[in-house]
Amino acid sequence: MNKGQLQNEILAIIRTVFDNKKALEKIHTFLLTEIYEEPKPEEIPSKYKKAVSEIADGLSAGLICFFNPDTLEFEDIPKDLAYDPEEFEMMTGETFESAGLKHDEWNNCITIEPMESHDSFKIMEYFIDEVRDTNFQEKLINALNRRKPFANFKYLVENSDYRQKWFDFKQARYELYVWDVIKTGIS
Template sequence: MKSLTNDQITEIAEQLDCGMRCYINKETGEIKTVLNFESWQTDDREPWEDVLNELDENWDKYVEIERMESYESFEIMADFAENVDSRELRDSLINALNKKHPFQNFKWIVDNSGLYRQKWFDFKKQRLIEWVEEKLDEINSLEEFK
């Protein structure tokens, strides 16, 4: 598969984080994104029709970078919580992760944490980029065996 630039890897990470599905043309490195219809309550595929047709007609030229599983997202939140230098915030985040609705509770605390909100976004973005890089390495390893 064609190597991707850092900007392309970042784009994939950001699109996955927004709930999109990301496909890479193995020959050109072009990225195609479409709405993840399983996660969104819409049947309106018209805005995505051209991309969906391209992917359908050339499915063998594309590989999908799948989104993280929820347990992997949870691990990122737990890692962030454990590394927060404010003991009070760290304890609140860890407590939130151990309650019912951990994603919702964590988000609420982070959204109301002042400067730590941006630290969370930066941390999460970096971890998503690393995750995409790992997935690309896995795909490239599989391609070598074909």
């Protein structure tokens, strides 16, 4: 049986007991005690921490980042303008050169794109697992299953006691994403 078939069978079993809280609790306990191992977060080398944090901020705002691993310099550009010098000039009134952008001149340049929406969605799903208030957890799950899941989730979290915990969680996940791209680019 391949991995996909196993996943489908496991999900089918879970669906059969979906309304049975006791059975779900047994499955949950079994998974936590017998199967699941908390992943150890990878340590970002101190040399890169500041750049990684700032790049993560830019990515979460929808910017593309160009990173020079030799000098630790980086440049953020709105995604829509990053690959179109004419559009950049039309929107900003400047050329890449007159704006002081140097990434095209770097010998070593790593491009870091914002996360795909399905990856951002996964971060929200993972955060739900961190929420210990089962009522709020259920609201967040429902928000992700309705139309406009990002907006619904954001509204709930930003108007809750979990607001700061969400920002910290999201920032940490973005930083790991950035470090993974940088690490791949420098190896």
